[in-house]
Amino acid sequence: MITFYDIPSQLPQKAWSPNTWKARYCLNYKGIPYRTEWIEFPDIEAKCSSLGIPPTSHKFGKDHYTLPAIHDPTTGISLADSIAIAEYLDTTYPDTPIVFPSGTAALQYAFLDAYLPTLRPFWRFSLPVLADKLNPPSAEYFIRTRSAMWGKSIRDVLPSGEERVEEWKKAKESVGIVDGWLKKNGEGPFIMGATPCFADFFVGGCLTHLKSVLGEDSEEWKDITTWHNGRWKAFLDGLKEYQAVI
Amino acid sequence: MITFYDIPSQLPQKAWSPNTWKARYCLNYKGIPYRTEWIEFPDIEAKCSSLGIPPTSHKFGKDHYTLPAIHDPTTGISLADSIAIAEYLDTTYPDTPIVFPSGTAALQYAFLDAYLPTLRPFWRFSLPVLADKLNPPSAEYFIRTRSAMWGKSIRDVLPSGEERVEEWKKAKESVGIVDGWLKKNGEGPFIMGATPCFADFFVGGCLTHLKSVLGEDSEEWKDITTWHNGRWKAFLDGLKEYQAVI
Structure with a gap:
């Protein structure tokens, strides 16, 4: 089962991040089984590093690690960034509903x-x-x-x-x-x-x-x-x- | 036959405007018969006014008339603006190749x-x-x-x-x-x-x-x-x- 990494809050649903929501929407829409692991902000870098996920950007003179990220034990792949995750899920699980329908990727x-x-x-x-x-x-x-x-x-x-x-x-x-x-x-x-x-x-x-x-x-x-x-x-x-x- | 209004130049093909080219590409792609009428810049306002085409924008405190424009004698409709012309041609001639395929208009x-x-x-x-x-x-x-x-x-x-x-x-x-x-x-x-x-x-x-x-x-x-x-x-x-x- 895929592990989905998100940042918690004190809100009733815990979830709040616009970026992690993009990936959660993809997982839910595709009906791919997963469980959420909640990672506090200061722990994101260590978690991503332990999964072998590189930083998603380089800002203010330092590497910047961000969520969402997923670990997929079926393929052994771990990756961050909601768009990269969406593309990975489309490619790896082509029988699920596709979020980049043929010919629409450039437009999207x-x-x-x-x-x-x-x-x-x-x-x-x-x-x-x-x-x-x-x-x-x-x-x-x-x-x-x-x-x-x-x-x-x-x-x-x-x-x-x-x-x-x-x-x-x-x-x-x-x-x-x-x-x-x-x-x-x-x-x-x-x-x-x-x-x-x-x-x-x-x-x-x-x-x-x-x-x-x-x-x-x-x-x-x-x-x-x-x-x-x-x-x-x-x-x-x-x-x-x-x-x-x- | 549709009349297509474009601005001439001394270039071998006369045509040069990126905006009128958008409409010409649509007409050519759709295979809709038309002829070009060449209008010099200072004559655009009078030509559009005579066709009952309103200005496409209001700039520098005055109405701004632009080409491309078309006059379609089949429907009696005259209109300016390349996007409006493309939408008009898609709607009026639905048997020609469509330039806003279903579901892609917002993305385009x-x-x-x-x-x-x-x-x-x-x-x-x-x-x-x-x-x-x-x-x-x-x-x-x-x-x-x-x-x-x-x-x-x-x-x-x-x-x-x-x-x-x-x-x-x-x-x-x-x-x-x-x-x-x-x-x-x-x-x-x-x-x-x-x-x-x-x-x-x-x-x-x-x-x-x-x-x-x-x-x-x-x-x-x-x-x-x-x-x-x-x-x-x-x-x-x-x-x-x-x-x-x-």
Whole structure:
């Protein structure tokens, strides 16, 4: 059985990371048996090293190890990075539903490159809140490293007052670009229509992150569910059967 | 028979515009009979107005009329903008090859949004050269309006010396992003594989523009044909049967 490595939190479902959600959505969609092993932030590097998984990037002058990662005892392969995992699962388990349907990989990669910048305004809302929802070892690590990245305490990244109103407006406009693309298919709820592909799990992973970290009852999440004729609520509702955290 | 409105130049094939090429590729690929009517830059607004075609944008405080445009006497419809024309042709002539295959429209729109910024470094090389290849009425208009847009004479936009080397390096890196996406399909020569879609005509329109304006024998075009394992030459070669200017 595949081991899936994810970062826990104190949220009821434990899962919170947009990146690990992308891989979990793939595993659940494909119906591949797996179990989750929860790894706190400061332990990611040691865990990946012990599995022989190289760093996924080199940032701030040092190697950077990230989750999601999986270990597949059937092939003996361990790897990190949600896109690499999705490609590996498509190739290794071709009888499961494919997330990069034939001919769509180049388009999906371009979609992801175009989609990523549209998320930028949302991080200021979700990351400061997340800091208080991680377990102590991850919280300490997250607050220290993210504060260094932003050049100020991660808690101070959260906009307030008039700036909050402005930033939230930007967030809506930004995801409106994505709504413009999705509208073009007419149908839905997914990017290619009724059947999800990897890009949907990417978008879905980010929406799931926002819903769980901001909180289902937060003003922000309730607002998002009303945007663009309820597109984002319908999108997540469409992914319901792939949302089990196991 | 459809009338297709394009902007002429003194180049042997007359056609040079990346935007009108997108629509010509669609018409040729679909095998829909049409004839080209050549409109000089200063006459575009009057021609579109006479056909009842609204401006495609509002820039610099005024309405902006652009080509390509078509007039279809079968339906009585006239419209501008290459994407709108492609969608119109797919819908109106569903028995011709479709350029937005079912389920791919959202992905193609995202591709175009991600692709457009990768072209930025190329304009400094092609637009100043183009100025000398237009007919006098278009040349005067083009030089005046583009110089205003760039804030300096369009001829001075052309980089030279060390800056030229640096800018050309940027251009290669930029289109390398697109190569990265296309590689993901493994096959080729097109974005979805063997069959072109609208996004291919978009990329192809830009490549055709560069090849004809820079000149097939220019150092720059010869260089481009060697980039990324000859991908861009193979791409244009794959579009050969849709390149007639009629």
